[in-house]
Amino acid sequence: AFSLCxxxxxxxxxxxTRTSERIAQxxxxxxxxSVLSRDSMTFDASSGELSNQLSSHVDRLRExxxxxxxxxxxxxxxxxxxxxxxxxxxxxxxxxxxxSGPIYIxxxxxxxxxxxxxxxxxxxxxxxxxxxxxxxxxxxxxVASCNGQNQMIERYASALxxxx
Numbered sequence: 001a002f003s004l005c006x007x008x009x010x011x012x013x014x015x016x017t018r019t020s021e022r023i024a025q026x027x028x029x030x031x032x033x034s035v036l037s038r039d040s041m042t043f044d045a046s047s048g049e050l051s052n053q054l055s056s057h058v059d060r061l062r063e064x065x066x067x068x069x070x071x072x073x074x075x076x077x078x079x080x081x082x083x084x085x086x087x088x089x090x091x092x093x094x095x096x097x098x099x100s101g102p103i104y105i106x107x108x109x110x111x112x113x114x115x116x117x118x119x120x121x122x123x124x125x126x127x128x129x130x131x132x133x134x135x136x137x138x139x140x141x142x143v144a145s146c147n148g149q150n151q152m153i154e155r156y157a158s159a160l161x162x163x164x
Contacts, residue, residue: 016070020061020062021062023062024061024062024065028058128159129156129160132155133156136148136156
């Protein structure tokens, strides 16, 4: 039974991961073609912000489709199996388990909502820092000729430290 569960879980994880990677690749391709088909003057954001938003949003999509759905399916099947076995063995213990399940689900659902603001702040700081890094990389000759390496490093470090 253990080897069958292991094989089925491996197949499930592999297929969900592969599907999420393919969907993420399609989203990246659609985003890049959409950006390239527009006029560059219509964008408010720098290219660092655009690339950071693309990678962060696509990574979130990929994680949600691959790992989180797989974890949800495993958790739900384990919960149902444990409830069934518990009802067969001792129905009084299973009543306690049934009541503790929704409490766990509510607390697990609240944690991402509470950390949402911190994630938004971190992404904004990362976008600013990536913009500074990209600006210095694109203008590397100008920065080097003006001896501005230390200034760019300080700007980048201060942008990252502003979130601490």
